[in-house]
Amino acid sequence: MSQFPLHTLDSAPEASKPAMEALQSAFGFLPNIARVMSTSPVLINSLVALFGPVHSGSFSEPQVQIVLLTDAVTNASTWAVAFHTTLALQNGISPADVQAIRNGDLPKEVKYAALSRLAKTLIEKRGRLNAFDKEKFLEAGFGTGHLLEVIAIVAASTITNYTTSVTQPPLDADFQVHAWTA
Known part of the structure; x- marks a missing residue:
């Protein structure tokens, strides 16, 4: 219980x-x-x-979902992975790119890959990006404001990811099809 x-x-x-x-x-x-x-x-x-x-920031909803799904996988949040898999697919992200993220890999689409790499790196390095990490993101056509905006997305998803780890809510029926284990 x-x-x-x-x-x-x-x-x-x-x-x-x-x-x-x-x-x-x-x-x-x-x-x-x-x-x-x-x-x-x-x-x-x-x-x-x-x-x-x-x-409602500068990223499209599919781009936001790339970050949120990556965060969920990186934080091993099973509830959030299923939820954001559903939303990513609903927002037109290819099943192959979604599966790549769920597997801990990068999506093929260049901008999605840059967003996913940055989100994962921010979490794994606890925000301590080096020059290479930042340059890799900027080379994909994003600006420094975008880099800072990803921090806000990671912060929002961390709230959900940590809460699911602590509370372990039941997975909503609509997301069961995308259940995931770390």
């Missing part, structure tokens, strides 16, 4: 409800991770504060 309840809009702490409503509106349903996160208004509100800017 999990120590972390799967809250509904009715059972969640009052301070979590606006964030839950925002996520439900964004996804059309309330993912189990949001239901678990709502136990802590600070946590769910922190995620939602990053969510909007991450998904």
